[in-house]
Amino acid sequence: MPQSSLYYYAMLPEQTSSFALKYNVVATSKEVKDYTPEIRHCYFPGERDLRYFKVYTENNCRLECLSNYTYNMCGCVGFYMPHNTSDRICTVQSKHCMESVIEKIAETETAGIKSRLCNCLPACNTVEYDAEILKTKFNIKHYLMSKKDKDSVAFWKK
Template sequence: MPKIANYGYLLSAGLETHVVIHPTLHNAANNIRRIRKAARHCLFADEVKLKFYRTYTKGNCELECESDRMEHECGCVTYYLPRSSKNTVVCGLKDFECVRRVQYASESLLDEDTSCARCVPGCVSLNYLPVISGTELLKEDFILKENFSNPDINIEELAVIHFFYEFNSFRARTKEEFLGFADFLANSGGILGLFLGFSMLSVIELLYFMFLLPHTIIKNYFSRKKDIHKEEDISEASTSVKVILYLID
């Protein structure tokens, strides 16, 4: 099996091993799509199209990245990696050093330029995490059926493995926007209301005293000034009328 160190687990003979499987479902709310990919650290399946796989996962992306890099640098691809065409050469023993170098560079986290660091986790994924424990088998005749034993079986060469779920259900982890604009306004209003007695009426009053009140004062000032000019014009006109009447008399 390829990459046993990455994906495999070592189980010893002579032990009864229990493998508890813990499913982990990672989900994502649709509202995080507007967040930059570099900020949310995950990709939706319809945001990236892989060359060899239908569905985007971090594992599929890493295998595709390693295959492309190996074909480019070594001129061949190992038998367990996807190949771009049927004519792609499968790596042999003579390509071992080049293959190891590419594998190390692809899995390295120190240099993002030579690694597959662009392969971030999927926003929606289902993973199975095992928890392994074991104990030694009893040094007695191994009973195959009731009242029947086989003394020829060597316990030290036998391994018993149990796979099971610890619970019948599991929780999903949902990634969503922690604080949206509406949440920010609500939280800000609540905090200000708690410490300052702040409310929407306070906002209206603040806007009134900042904009509406000065506007009203200025408007009233010019209105009174205009009325004064009108009164002066009327008084001058009445004086002229009196003078004309006196001359006629």
């Protein structure tokens, strides 16, 4: 599910940008399917259903967990969270409660404890993408002048 607050890229004037896309493929052998997800540390398709998503991914699980936990603790959900149409959307008055929920989930994850709160293990078979963006200053006037000079030299060499 897109979360624009986490992923964005602004192109600025007078800059040139390049973009490198990397990917990582994880394929788990079916021979380990007899072990529990807690032992093998992943879920195969169909082993973990989510309420708001048809496809299980660790990120979808975490987002759904955040939504469910926020609703249970605050009685509302953020407008950007998956929710039922009957769920109340949090207002500014609920900001402190929502922030405390995010902190609580972050604490359990950073403590190295596999939280029973979410139990979001990776999927056994995944493809993950990572983008690397490089930006450098670009002076269009200087570029056009150098191109013009090179074109002139090339013309006179003929």
